[in-house]
Amino acid sequence: MTSTAPRTAHTAAVAFGYADDVVVRCVREVHDAVARRVFGRWWGGHVPKVAHDAVASVAYAGVSGGLRGASRGLRHLADRGVGRSVESTPRTRLLRSAVNALVGDRLADGKDPYALPMVLRSDGADVVPDGAGFARAYPAATGEVVVLVHGLGENDDSWDFRAQRHGRTYDDTLHEQTAATPVRLRYNTGRHVSDNGAELSDLLADLVAAWPVPVTRLHLVGHSMGGLVVRSATAHGVAGRAAWTEIVATVVCLGTPHLGAAMERAAHAGSRVLSAVPESLPFATVLGARSAGIVDLRHGYVTRDEWHGQDLTARWGDGRLAVAPLPHATYHFVAAAADLIVSGRSAAGAGRDGAVVVAHASASRVPGGHLGLLNHPRIAERLVGWVNGRPPALVTGSDHPHSTPTQEGRP
Structure with a gap:
């Protein structure tokens, strides 16, 4: 009989999924930005860049595929009841709450069992x-x-x-x-x-x-x-x-x-600064991948009308x-x-x-x-x-x- 209760393996599965979605993508985009500048300025020519891109693509695809596979495997084990319940200790409960703060909106939208209910x-x-x-x-x-x-x-x-x-x-x-x-x-x-x-x-x-x-x-x-x-x-x-x-x-x-919140406004300002340079733009994407709840803190929003249909990444706090x-x-x-x-x-x-x-x-x-x-x-x-x-x-x-x-x- 399978169990849908979150297990410790779910924590690792969410971490691997986040690493694939955000971290690997960030590293790859930084690599691409640097490569465009290098090949465009010093190593002119189409053939070297095509060869470089092909090798990089295979390497990143392998890393991404490995992370996705590990995430799926861990979820399968957790759904089978393997591992300790995340509710078993205060430390694992707090870790689950922290993860929900970062990506809880995505977990809830995907009906992930790791998402906390109210x-x-x-x-x-x-x-x-x-x-x-x-x-x-x-x-x-x-x-x-x-x-x-x-x-x-x-x-x-x-x-x-x-x-x-x-x-x-x-x-x-x-x-x-x-x-x-x-x-x-x-x-x-x-x-x-x-x-x-x-x-x-x-x-x-x-x-x-x-x-x-x-x-x-x-x-x-x-x-x-x-x-x-x-x-x-x-x-x-x-x-x-x-x-x-x-x-x-x-x-x-x-x-x-x-x-x-001043801290969230600082994170928003940092994201805007990083987005000004192609090589650091991916880091701005990582910093900007904050949950809906965290973004609400920047503005102090309490109603749907304040954020629905708005580009909150372009607004300071109004x-x-x-x-x-x-x-x-x-x-x-x-x-x-x-x-x-x-x-x-x-x-x-x-x-x-x-x-x-x-x-x-x-x-x-x-x-x-x-x-x-x-x-x-x-x-x-x-x-x-x-x-x-x-x-x-x-x-x-x-x-x-x-x-x-x-x-x-x-x-």
């Missing part, structure tokens, strides 16, 4: 989104639910970042100090943010409908790209008149590139559409003081022109870097206050709507 997760396992599944995974379910949505290349395990150093996670703190039930989401971060947002909206509708007890309040917490996915989900939910949007009490975005927030929910945007990936202004959702992503959002900054926002003692303290519904002044002391986040002392 699921709720509990104790490292998928949760069946029905009454029985929720009851098994959350036996102490309450009427308040906190949904934790990770960022690019991360997964549900990422919320345990530095848990040993801090002694607890956000889940632990919420369990102990609030009446809410935290749940973790895992999804394919290589897909468009808007596609993930639409799917999350549907999943939240299923959660509210099948939760063991009536859900009275929802709290949505997103890290990095996860904040964009949350905002996209609320936009889809409102457009579809989904009932779950009426019970959202809190939206928290941690290091979210509402105005785009074209964002105003997405109405939920008027009855409180919004909290938190930036990291030493974040090299998302600027404080982008995380605060406040443009230099005075435009803001959410007019009534509070914005603040905590010490540390981008990943530190996944499990930060100061943020854990704030989450408790926000979920419990305390006035913001009692929780943060320094959060101000419409402002760039301000630095705070270390906890």
Whole structure:
């Protein structure tokens, strides 16, 4: 009996396929560009170039064929159940998430079993989104639910970042100090943010409908790209008149590139520079072969209308559409003081022109870097206050709507 569950052999198969599609093609195109310049300038003549091209073609065809054959063979073995499940260890789960960040859109389009589906997760396992599944995974379910949505290349395990150093996670703190039930989401971060947002909206509708007890309040917490996915989900939910949007009490975005991510813009700029010279153009192609999700980060896009039919490779970061927030929910945007990936202004959702992503959002900054926002003692303290519904002044002391986040002392 064959198995469709991803195995470790699938990881190698995807790697060989990527090497053939991108790396070998890049090397061959660089070789061709250099050869054209060499034969055209120093070794004039048609015959030497034809001979060179014939030999090179055979060599590259052999390498490409070998990689494709290895990829097919490994997939066949994985489909037969050979190798360990990629879900068996945190390391292989994280590797799968990282690969999905890079090429997850292509994996999903090709219905590759290595593509991650969007699921709720509990104790490292998928949760069946029905009454029985929720009851098994959350036996102490309450009427308040906190949904934790990770960022690019991360997964549900990422919320345990530095848990040993801090002694607890956000889940632990919420369990102990609030009446809410935290749940973790895992999804394919290589897909468009808007596609993930639409799917999350549907999943939240299923959660509210099948939760063991009536859900009275929802709290949505997103890290990095996860904040964009949350905002996209609320936009889809409102457009579809989904009932779950009426019970959202809190939206928290941690290091979210509402105005785009500086790191992705740097990659885009590098691609444009490399494309200026024929010999380096193939490297620009490699750098430009980023997933749809990563490109969305450059622009901060959350809806399909922002990217559909557009040449995103030629756009720097414009074209964002105003997405109405939920008027009855409180919004909290938190930036990291030493974040090299998302600027404080982008995380605060406040443009230099005075435009803001959410007019009534509070914005603040905590010490540390981008990943530190996944499990930060100061943020854990704030989450408790926000979920419990305390006035913001009692929780943060320094959060101000419409402002760039301000630095705070270390906890």
